[in-house]
Amino acid sequence: MIQNILGAFLVTYFIAMIFCGIPIFFQEVAIGQYLGSGGMTLVGKLCPILSGTGYATMTIVFLLDVYYCVIVAWTFFYLASCFLSYPTLPWENCNNWWNTDNCLMPNSVNMTHEHFSTDTIKRMFNTSLTLNHNIDSWNQMYFNKTNELKGNIFKNDGQLTEFCHTIKSFSYADVSLNFTDIETNISSVLRPGQGVDFLNQLRNCFNVTTVTPAEEYWERRVLMLTSGIENIGGMQWELLSLLGVSWILIYTILGKGLSQSGKIVWFIAMFPYLIMGALLIRAVTLEGAGEGIRYLFTPRWESLLNSDTWIEGTTQIFFGYSVGVGTLPALGSFNRFHHNCYRDAVLTCVINTLTSIIPSLITFSILGFIAASQGATVSDVVESGPGLVFITYPQVVLQLPGARIWAVVFFVMLAMIGIDSEFCNVESFITGLTDKWPKYLHTKRTTFTLLVCIGMFVLSSSMVTNGGMYIFQLMDTYSASGISLLWVCFFQTIAISWFFGANRFRECVNQMLGFRPNLFWYICWVYLAPFVMITVFIFFIIKYEPVKYGNHYTYPWWGEGLGITISLISMIWIPLYAVYYLMMEPGTFKQKLERGFTPIPEVKCRTKIKKETKNIIDRSISIQLMECNALVYSCDNNDTKNI
Secondary structure, three states: OOOOOOOHHHHHHHHHHHHHHHHHHHHHHHHHHHHOOOOOOHHHHHOHHHOHHHHHHHHHHHHHHHHHHHHHHHHHHHHHHHHHOOOOOOOOOOOOOOOOOOEOOOOOOOOOHHHHOHHHHHHHOOOOOOOOHHHHHHHHHHEOOOOOOOOOOEOOHHHHHHHHHHHHHHHHOOOOOOHHHHHHHHHOOOOOOOOHHHHHHHHHHOOOOOEOHHHHHHHHHHOOOOOOOOOOOOEOHHHHHHHHHHHHHHHHHHHHOOOOOHHHHHHHHHHHHHHHHHHHHHHHOOOOHHHHHHHHHOOOHHHHHOHHHHHHHHHHHHHHHOOOOOHHHHHHOOEOOOOOHHHHHHHHHHHHHHHHHHHHHHHHHHHHHHHHHHOOOHHHHOOOOHHHHHHHHHHHHOOOOOHHHHHHHHHHHHHHHHHHHHHHHHHHHHHHHHHHOHHHHHHHHHHHHHHHHHHHHHHHHHHHEOOHHHHHHHHHHHOOOOHHHHHHHHHHHHHHHHHHHHHHHHHHHHHHHOOOOOHHHHHHHHHHHHHHHHHHHHHHHHOOOOOEEOOOEEOOHHHHHHHHHHHHHHHOHHHHHHHHHHHHOOOOHHHHHHHHOOOOOOOOOOOOOOOOOHHHHHHHHHHHHHHHOOOOOEOOOOOOOOO
């Protein structure tokens, strides 16, 4: 969320939260509590012809589980590096075996645009003039002493490279510099024909890409990144071992069962709040923090006219709240029938949003500090995506007193958040399949959990190869966010609100909680949420752009096709199952449709509370706080035939 939570995005985010996020969140947990069903079987009980929604949901959460644990492995790598690298952090300088000649320390050169003014250039190459310290240093370091700008004025190629690095260092300061600026000034002091070779050499400087130590550590040490998905490379064995550790931790928590692991999950979920509190206090006290926070909350009203802003805000709500991936109804099947899921749903959504904003406050406070220290603006130093977490943050802690301590604190927090989220997602997948085939899986849940974790580990290992980041990017873009998630949420919502009936659902809530949700909830479920989802879905298709890695790598056609296929793997279940249902069900076409849109006769609540209910309620809020986005619910022996 951090990469998107800017200005007008906040407006669209909160609108989507009020009219889509909270209503759908409450709907999922309430129906899961009422029926005692996970995401796999829920829709099939209410609208049999749309049973494919359950398969689509499980496919999405499966794909999410496969790639999400890779983030935990990356985090463990950085955390281990904080303890194993002395006396400096490994991304602190350019003196390591993985660094290249293009590595350049930020702020290593303190210059401004005036260094390339006409007067400066005259003095730079005319030794008869009195040279100031900066210009004298440049002449001594880089140039042959000559009064004419022609031929190879650089002492050697190494000096040209270093000079180019100096020029590129302007990108770290509040300077807008391009080759035309320099060429214009140089040409103004030259006679015709002079300086042609120099200008050609200087022009090449702008084709030299310099990178920070943090960037090279991320791509050349952690990922050992190849040139593209075409070159997948070998295995990054260190990451593979850490990925294995991550899956062992997930299985350990799941294997113990929810009741036995309650205290572990409580600690994993709540401890990061202590860390975030410490980081927030430190961040807001930095010089320039106020400017960063002001940048965060300043609306860009013109962006509201851009459909991308609405797409980002809406999809972020769906992904951040974990609606449509089966987590909420799956964990909801564990709670008591009369548990107040309405209170918990609203409270948890609000806390979830606040939990997302706190890291944003930390981030932009620190970015404001960086901007102030460099004499730049906040917009000049903002990054997004994985680079924000694994490049910007490591680079930021270097500027804080006690850098190693803050690095450890940050990556411990990130690891715990990742483990907590992955635990809930895997639990959702296992619960969904167990509900679907209880005869085969319920009594062998521990063994099944082990096999699932092993299988997901094997699949996720493809993303810790040297080219694994390109696979991860495809999975992150196409599997569990954006178009596929909106597709599944739309059909799930209309199955409950239209075909099962919003009024029937309100009566379900009345039986559980003693009151019927008011007209606001009805309008959101029946009209607003479906309208927003289908509208954003259409705009998503219209505004579609091929995925890229960073700003420099474009996927080949088959790589893009692979990404689209990943989306279709989940989306195709819904129409395919509808066709299958109409082909296999007996009776006329009209009879099939009538049965397909009618709840099955066996629809009813659980007749007993599941064994592991006790500690689930205690940890319900803690799980959601850490963006696992799930509450845990239950039901008793009321029959739904009177709905």
